[in-house]
Amino acid sequence: MLVQNLSYFIEEGFRSLRHNRFMSVVAIVTIGFALMIFGAFLIVYSNVQQITDGWIREVEVTAYLREGISDDAADEIKKRLWENREIASVVYVSREQALQRFTSEHADAAYLLEGLTENPLPASFEIGLSREARNREAVERLVAKLGKLPELEGVQYGEEWTKSLLTFLKILRMLGFILGGLLGVAIIFIIANTVRLTVYARRDELAVMRLIGATNWFIKGPFLTEGLLQGLAGALLSVGLLLGMYHFWLPKLQASAGIFFLQNVPLSFLSVEMLLWIMAAGMLMGFFGSLMSVGRFLRV
Amino acid sequence: MLVQNLSYFIEEGFRSLRHNRFMSVVAIVTIGFALMIFGAFLIVYSNVQQITDGWIREVEVTAYLREGISDDAADEIKKRLWENREIASVVYVSREQALQRFTSEHADAAYLLEGLTENPLPASFEIGLSREARNREAVERLVAKLGKLPELEGVQYGEEWTKSLLTFLKILRMLGFILGGLLGVAIIFIIANTVRLTVYARRDELAVMRLIGATNWFIKGPFLTEGLLQGLAGALLSVGLLLGMYHFWLPKLQASAGIFFLQNVPLSFLSVEMLLWIMAAGMLMGFFGSLMSVGRFLRV
């Protein structure tokens, strides 16, 4: 009995999709485009993330020691630093090493140091960040923590531009979050509403079914499978659109160097996991869009 | 006669919106959310643009002269540079001036230069960019052009980070363009399709009207005003949502410092012009969505 009903729901969902072709196509295209937007957003977001993460990975924190701290004391501090989870590596650079490095790095300017009587460079720790700490917040947190150590004179991370970049990336990330959140909400509404309209277009039939003595869940069944199928078809369409654009349109766009000379920037596609999530989301939204809508027309 | 019809179309459009309340609300909410996405995207895009434009404005190009070029010859070159539209200001910095600047800027490292027998610094032009050239492409074009001049030894724009930033911004801009384009297309489809579904739900009435002897344009009239009104209402809803979020939700989000410590980043809203464009777009899409759809059901 349950099996018979279930197979009826599925059969009937497919039949209805086929029968109401215009409506199905319109709904599926709408859902497809809505999910495509979301997918495109995810692609952009994850690519920006990837690019900036690469940069962040290069960020290195340098902590300068106060004058007059012995190498032994420095060793002590190093051990303490090591206890921080954010820190993956600590290299001690003594004053002498710093001077050596300077002369070798600036060989052409070696004469600048020729007349020196005293070594002007401080000793320092070069701190490498652990994988988890390679993000803006963690870096800033670490820097703030290090700033409180009395043995350290100053903490510097990367060059000046890193700071600007980190701020910018923070903004970008926040904006991405906001945009993504809005997108998510909007797309849920769009898909659910589209399915609602398809149900609305057949409100008369719903009433008839109820008058014949069908229970609500028996009436809902096929509409739910139909909503689910519409959502799935829309999701497939969106993935198809994204894949198509990624493979055929993007290379052409990148090749038209006149506008964006970005031939060499590799943009990655969504992961299979993400794609599966999109499908699942489409199906769920279709399903719940139907669910919320059908009940409305069963008040007879 | 025409006036009578027009007033009938408008009256009837409003009446129909009111009569089919469920459908109107669903359609308007869908359109509203679709346009909201676009509006939110525009806000994000224009803010990112604004932030990065501030940085770009600080970009200064420095062109180093080859050794052995006299001050007079430099003057000649300066005049030629001046002819470039991209260049708003050129300041000649002689070798002596460069040395002076170095010593004053690095007062604490003055001893570095104490033993010097010869001035190691080259002469240079500090080039300010004109307003139109303050963008990534123009800067790169200018740099490439300058690089071809034999009198110049090297051209440097800003510091190292500027290059990374410019590349990144280019990518970001391209991605923004792609995303924006996709969004635009998708939203046109979504809105038009939503309006189509509302027309589909009343396909029977369209057929009846035609059987009574109404001409196609007479039947379409009220549906077109209705589509237009739905689009307009959706656009107003989207603007309302955006304004609401901008004024009430964003400050709270920024205040919840735990996640994003961005209290001090001022995000600007859409310009009035943009808002008007959104309204116009909503109305147009509603109108054309109706137009494309109604005809389909007038084949009797």
Added chain:
Amino acid sequence: MIRMSNIQKRYGPDFRALKGISLHIRRGEFVFVTGPSGAGKTTLLKMIYCEQKADEGEILVNGRNLSRLRRGSIPYLRRNIGVVFQDFKLIHSKSVFDNIVFALRVIGTPRGDMKRRAWDVLRRVGLQHKINSYPLCLSGGEQQRVAIARAVVNDPAILIADEPTGNLDAAVADEIMGLLEEIHVRGTTVVVATHNMGIVRRMKKRVIRLEDGRCVSDTNAPDAFELDEGEITLVKPSVG
């Protein structure tokens, strides 16, 4: 007014609803079309107002050859034809008044006139008290009368009524037939498809009988039908 010659109508590849119908209905005539369920009455009427096109044969309505009519001209043909559809085809989202008025609006009646005429015709079918109701809030018979009112409101040259009394009691049906008769007297060509042999007999008009897509009889003598339908009936003039 309406002339058909050898009309054939196919629905799908192997079903013929009309199998060679030829007839001529003159201006100002009053004609009944009868026949069993599925005989093709509605299909025949649909030909006249161009809801269906003939596959073969020619139809002339009001001098126009319908097979040569451009799609854009169909509305102008229909404005001269009032139709009472078998399934009423009222616009559910419009009130009774707006349904009637719509038919007037279509032909560009001035605003003031519209109201008066709508009232007038609703009074004629006995529905002035339902003027602001919506079709789905009316009884079957009331809906049918609205459909009739809408068909006659703009004084069409041809009136087509498909089973216009199927949901009406005998008394109201007689009134409606009286209304049609009156319109007929004013010069309108009237074609009524019906199963109600009582009415057909009483009206004493020309009767075209279809069976299985063919015209099996076409006569002005109502007596010819006295013995059909498996029922013997003695007809007296209407008392109401």
Added chain:
Amino acid sequence: MIRMSNIQKRYGPDFRALKGISLHIRRGEFVFVTGPSGAGKTTLLKMIYCEQKADEGEILVNGRNLSRLRRGSIPYLRRNIGVVFQDFKLIHSKSVFDNIVFALRVIGTPRGDMKRRAWDVLRRVGLQHKINSYPLCLSGGEQQRVAIARAVVNDPAILIADEPTGNLDAAVADEIMGLLEEIHVRGTTVVVATHNMGIVRRMKKRVIRLEDGRCVSDTNAPDAFELDEGEITLVKPSVG
């Protein structure tokens, strides 16, 4: 089987469609409901299968008090009641076969049975050749017969038919009434609302007459109606 006591039904604040109806229809009875257009026949029938709720009064159907029925139980009530709606209410997106089958599916008929019974009932109403058509591709009378087939296919305890012959010619109408009679003989309680006095007279059953929302007569003597409706008719038993 059906017992109403002092039923009042309001549509809107100042329109009463039923003004105190009390009646009792026993199990296995066959009852006609007649009355002029707008008298409240359909409204009365809608009470029985709970499409409309009474504002006052009580209805008992099959022992259940409908005013106390939970919304969730309504479907189970309706499964015992076959209804031929005045406007047919066929599901336009389903074929004739699927429309019939749907009524069987609702009550959980096994798959094999469904097909057989659908065929059977369609043959009874003379539509086996239209089994794969869609309702909008049928003539009015054919649609009506599908509606009848759907109502009787699952052998309901109560059969309600609202104007079931409005679109049928006399011969088919008689066949349909024969079908109803047969179902009645098998034990079903049958309630038929109709304007067709010819049929009412011929069937010789109990007749309830409504006028303006009131029950004006309730009798088993068909002779009482011989002089109404402005038409005198001599009735003979059906020949077909």
